[in-house]
Amino acid sequence: MWVKGDFTVETSQPIQLQTTATKAYGSPSTEFFAGFRDTFPLVVGAVPFGIIFGALAGTAGLSFWAALGMSLFVFAGASQFIGAGLIATGTAWPIIVITTFVVNLRHLLYGASMVPYYKKLSHCWKVVLSFGLTDETFAVAIGRYRKKDNSDHKHFYNLGSMVFMYANWNMCTLIGLTMGKTFPGISAMGLDFAMPATFIGMVIPYLTNSPMWASVMTAGSVALITNSLPHKLGLMIAAVAGVAAGITWEVIIGRKRNR
Amino acid sequence: MNEVYLIAGMAGVTFFIRYIMHPASGRMEFPKLLERALAYVPPAVLTAIILPAIIFPSGQTHMASLENPYVIGGICAFAVGWWTKNLLTTILAGMGIFLGWQWFLS
Numbered sequence: 398m399w400v401k402g403d404f405t406v407e408t409s410q411p412i413q414l415q416t417t418a419t420k421a422y423g424s425p426s427t428e429f430f431a432g433f434r435d436t437f438p439l440v441v442g443a444v445p446f447g448i449i450f451g452a453l454a455g456t457a458g459l460s461f462w463a464a465l466g467m468s469l470f471v472f473a474g475a476s477q478f479i480g481a482g483l484i485a486t487g488t489a490w491p492i493i494v495i496t497t498f499v500v501n502l503r504h505l506l507y508g509a510s511m512v513p514y515y516k517k518l519s520h521c522w523k524v525v526l527s528f529g530l531t532d533e534t535f536a537v538a539i540g541r542y543r544k545k546d547n548s549d550h551k552h553f554y555n556l557g558s559m560v561f562m563y564a565n566w567n568m569c570t571l572i573g574l575t576m577g578k579t580f581p582g583i584s585a586m587g588l589d590f591a592m593p594a595t596f597i598g599m600v601i602p603y604l605t606n607s608p609m610w611a612s613v614m615t616a617g618s619v620a621l622i623t624n625s626l627p628h629k630l631g632l633m634i635a636a637v638a639g640v641a642a643g644i645t646w647e648v649i650i651g652r653k654r655n656r
Numbered sequence: 657m658n659e660v661y662l663i664a665g666m667a668g669v670t671f672f673i674r675y676i677m678h679p680a681s682g683r684m685e686f687p688k689l690l691e692r693a694l695a696y697v698p699p700a701v702l703t704a705i706i707l708p709a710i711i712f713p714s715g716q717t718h719m720a721s722l723e724n725p726y727v728i729g730g731i732c733a734f735a736v737g738w739w740t741k742n743l744l745t746t747i748l749a750g751m752g753i754f755l756g757w758q759w760f761l762s
Contacts, residue, residue, distance in 0.1 A: 462659075463659040467666065476670065490662040493666065496701065502694055505686075512678060527671065598733065598746035600706075613699050616700035624708040
């Protein structure tokens with residue numbers, strides 16, 4: 398129902414907003430919805446992966462609540478896939494936690510980049526925003542923080558982005574889980590291969606230079622050689638070897654160029 | 657019970673990593689080499705998980721042959737991914753080829 402008063406607000410406000418570009422941001426609620434809006438494409442991109450995660454977490458051997466709990470409390474796409482993949486191969490939980498730590502270490506850099514922008518915020522804000530610092534929200538929010546306008550509510554933009562990502566990720570996990578439960582034959586639908594295919598697809602964008610190739614080839618070969626070691630020890634050895642190979646190769650070609 | 661430890665552990669370390677720089681700020685400097693090394697972690701870990709899982713599915717010791725649909729699916733998924741640079745296409749094509757090869761062998 399449109400009351401007359403509402404209608405005038407609706408028509409007059411957008412006109413005001415368009416007069417100055419910076420006015421599109423500002424108040425907590427406009428910041429929040431701007432964050433929402435700018436995260437939309439990334440949210441759409443995350444939809445299939447949330448559903449795939451939900452569907453294969455079930456087939457990997459995670460219970461319904463554990464799979465949903467991962468999305469609710471961990472909220473880190475890549476490590477959730479890795480966690481489910483390791484569960485499927487019967488890995489003990491401490492190894493999975495250590496692997497999660499290693500895989501998510503890159504988020505240290507995100508946290509470090511946010512230090513100047515979170516400095517004035519309360520403890521509660523820091524905790525909430527840090528929890529939601531995914532790759533997507535980091536990418537969107539850092540762009541807003543770096544804009545040279547002195548809005549005092551940029552953290553609401555960050556919050557809007559994170560809330561949207563979080564709600565969507567959990568909703569999609571739930572849809573995937575329900576699909577996996579409703580159609581138990583879904584694992585016969587090639588879902589056994591969804592995880593390997595996902596991981597392969599995630600590695601490819603990294604392969605843009607020779608140090609990355611060196612790193613990935615080394616990690617892969619060492620993982621094959623050490624595959625029979627107990628407690629997935631081979632995984633850690635292979636990961637360390639891969640990182641070492643990449644950084645060594647980078648230093649070597651860097652020196653050659655400098656000569 | 658193990659699932660509770662798993663979720664709590666994963667949630668704990670992930671939050672720790674995302675949060676720790678705030679209380680630690682000013683007291684911690686990142687060595688440049690470490691910063692660069694972190695970029696190699698995700699692809700190295702992913703490859704280290706996936707290659708053995710494809711070549712030795714369900715713990716077999718010598719399955720790197722054409723009778724292993726995981727190897728065929730993996731090679732094809734990589735080719736499709738390299739060509740299209742699209743994650744979703746890679747997953748769907750990989751699954752399709754995997755299914756097709758499984759059906760072809762049976």
